[in-house]
Amino acid sequence: MTGRDAEDTEGLLRVLAPQVLGAVVRRYGHFDTAEDAVQEALLAAAQQWPGGGVPANPRGWLITVAARRLTDLLRAEQARQRREENAARRMLPGEWLAPSADQPAAGSDDTLILLFLCCHPALSPASQIALTLRAVGGLTTTEIARAFLVTDVAMTRRITRAKQAVAASGVPFRLPPGPERPQRLGAVMHVLYLIFNEGYVTTSGPGLHRSELSGEAIRLARLLHRLLPGDSEVAGLLALMLLTDARRPARTGPDGALVPLAEQERSRWNHACIAEGQDLLTAALPRGATGPYQLQAAIAALHDEAPSAEATDWPQIVALYEMLMRVSGGPVVALNHAVAVAMAHGPHAGLARLAGLEADERLAGDHRLSAVRAHLLELSGDLAAARDAYETAARQATNLVQQRYLHTRAARLTTSDVNP
Amino acid sequence: MKYMILVYGSQQDYDALAGRAVPGQPTWSAEDFAAMGAFMEEFSKDLAGSGELVETRGLTAPVHARRVQLEHGVPVVTDGPYAETQEVLAGYWIVECESFDRASQIAARLAACPGPSGSGGSPADRTPFADVRPIADSRNELEL
Numbered sequence: 001m002t003g004r005d006a007e008d009t010e011g012l013l014r015v016l017a018p019q020v021l022g023a024v025v026r027r028y029g030h031f032d033t034a035e036d037a038v039q040e041a042l043l044a045a046a047q048q049w050p051g052g053g054v055p056a057n058p059r060g061w062l063i064t065v066a067a068r069r070l071t072d073l074l075r076a077e078q079a080r081q082r083r084e085e086n087a088a089r090r091m092l093p094g095e096w097l098a099p100s101a102d103q104p105a106a107g108s109d110d111t112l113i114l115l116f117l118c119c120h121p122a123l124s125p126a127s128q129i130a131l132t133l134r135a136v137g138g139l140t141t142t143e144i145a146r147a148f149l150v151t152d153v154a155m156t157r158r159i160t161r162a163k164q165a166v167a168a169s170g171v172p173f174r175l176p177p178g179p180e181r182p183q184r185l186g187a188v189m190h191v192l193y194l195i196f197n198e199g200y201v202t203t204s205g206p207g208l209h210r211s212e213l214s215g216e217a218i219r220l221a222r223l224l225h226r227l228l229p230g231d232s233e234v235a236g237l238l239a240l241m242l243l244t245d246a247r248r249p250a251r252t253g254p255d256g257a258l259v260p261l262a263e264q265e266r267s268r269w270n271h272a273c274i275a276e277g278q279d280l281l282t283a284a285l286p287r288g289a290t291g292p293y294q295l296q297a298a299i300a301a302l303h304d305e306a307p308s309a310e311a312t313d314w315p316q317i318v319a320l321y322e323m324l325m326r327v328s329g330g331p332v333v334a335l336n337h338a339v340a341v342a343m344a345h346g347p348h349a350g351l352a353r354l355a356g357l358e359a360d361e362r363l364a365g366d367h368r369l370s371a372v373r374a375h376l377l378e379l380s381g382d383l384a385a386a387r388d389a390y391e392t393a394a395r396q397a398t399n400l401v402q403q404r405y406l407h408t409r410a411a412r413l414t415t416s417d418v419n420p
Numbered sequence: 421m422k423y424m425i426l427v428y429g430s431q432q433d434y435d436a437l438a439g440r441a442v443p444g445q446p447t448w449s450a451e452d453f454a455a456m457g458a459f460m461e462e463f464s465k466d467l468a469g470s471g472e473l474v475e476t477r478g479l480t481a482p483v484h485a486r487r488v489q490l491e492h493g494v495p496v497v498t499d500g501p502y503a504e505t506q507e508v509l510a511g512y513w514i515v516e517c518e519s520f521d522r523a524s525q526i527a528a529r530l531a532a533c534p535g536p537s538g539s540g541g542s543p544a545d546r547t548p549f550a551d552v553r554p555i556a557d558s559r560n561e562l563e564l
Contacts, residue, residue, distance in 0.1 A: 150475075151468070151473065151474065151475065154475075257450055391440075394438060394440065395483060398480040398481070398484060400437060400438055400453075403438035403439065403440075404438055404439040404450070404453060407438055407439040407440045408439060411439075411441070
């Protein structure tokens with residue numbers, strides 16, 4: 001077995017995993033047990049294919065093996081539960097006429113249904129994320145546990161509970177009905193967005209594993225975009241991820257410390273990623289209503305296009321944040337808007353905006369408000385007040401890396417005070 | 421048997437760790453901080469690798485703590501109830517291992533954790549410690 005073969009097999013299996021699971025669940029039901037059966041089929045394939053060769057119809061092979069395994073598992077289970085009143089949930093004869101499990105055309109639809117199922121509103125966000133990564137992303141429980149810094153046992157429990165909740169909710173395996181669909185698609189996009197952020201926000205230390213989560217979120221967003229090419233918000237979400245992730249190489253310094261956007265070395269950004277995000281956005285914007293993901297992607301694109309922080313099209317960014325506040329308000333969007341106003345019209349205009357935000361309870365005691373105020377005060381030349389605001393922000397922050405960053409800014413102002 | 425390994429720190433320790441100059445305390449440079457993070461990550465990863473780690477958590481600075489205290493039969497909430505120098509719980513590991521001695525051996529590895537290299541206070545002044553406490557898995561164990 002060569003490493004190349006094993007890698008090819010792994011790639012193929014991850015593409016097929018959700019299709020096979022979808023096909024098996026559609027044909028036989030029993031989401032929780034089917035998931036176990038498919039995992040075992042994938043494991044068998046990972047062991048056998050690199051040495052023995054990939055079968056002519058890999059998808060059919062996996063479905064057959066998983067279905068056999070599912071029968072075994074269900075038999076064992078039924079022996080235990082025979083007397084339980086489970087019968088009501090079993091398949092009705094009418095449902096036996098579902099299309100055959102290995103009908104290839106349905107592969108993409110099944111993956112989409114699986115995504116909807118994993119992001120079911122009955123589950124907590126943490127469970128939605130774990131289940132999506134496992135059932136659609138094809139990640140192992142150990143990989144997911146490592147990414148979220150919990151033990152295998154805890155993650156196994158979380159996934160098992162989530163699978164049982166999906167099974168118990170009795171949702172049929174089909175696309176959500178028309179009126180429900182936009183809301184459910186919103187939940188799917190939100191889960192992918194959370195997975196992306198989980199990977200992007202952590203920058204060092206135990207977070208190294210987590211950068212893989214951003215890659216996984218991008219892969220799943222690509223998949224969703226392929227399944228729903230006409231949905232401009234899905235395109236916007238993928239564009240937002242690409243345009244943000246493009247800055248990753250410049251985002252941390254050699255000692256793992258955070259480098260703010262204005263100080264990043266822009267030549268180190270991933271320009272292929274930026275171009276792809278821009279193309280997606282250009283194609284999506286003229287279609288239909290412009291939702292929050294497209295607006296955020298458009299803001300990210302303006303940053304990515306600018307040769308420097310000063311040369312950024314700040315008035316345009318201000319306008320986009322104003323649109324974003326209208327479609328999905330929230331204190332953090334308003335905070336970003338204040339920064340953009342400061343960059344476009346000077347720090348005093350920004351500070352005036354901040355004053356309006358201070359009454360917002362959702363921002364009370366939030367270090368981000370103090371950090372922004374400190375930054376704008378520094379720009380305005382009021383260094384003593386800026387230093388105090390940086391110290392306040394450091395005290396409010398709970399993350400040590402952020403605290404170190406804020407203390408460093410404060411200390412720098414102390415020195416420049418002495419030697420103006 | 422499960423054991424809990426507890427480590428302690430004061431608000432001043434947290435401030436020094438966060439890069440703030442604290443009189444009488446050595447400062448943590450970016451390299452010191454990164455080295456400590458790498459050590460802790462390795463430590464927890466080793467425990468996870470040997471199958472002994474049940475759970476580990478770090479706690480945020482004491483200044484973020486709230487105390488809920490019963491006064492005249494009414495719960496009263498106080499923000500930041502600790503003095504600057506008071507050492508309070510800063511983090512813990514729960515390990516499951518064969519003996520109390522093994523748990524103590526694990527805790528002793530923490531002695532190798534890198535500290536600050538800056539001036540101001542010598543290492544001999546400081547005697548950091550970790551406590552190891554057996555966990556009662558049920559009420560029965562406590563009542564015996």
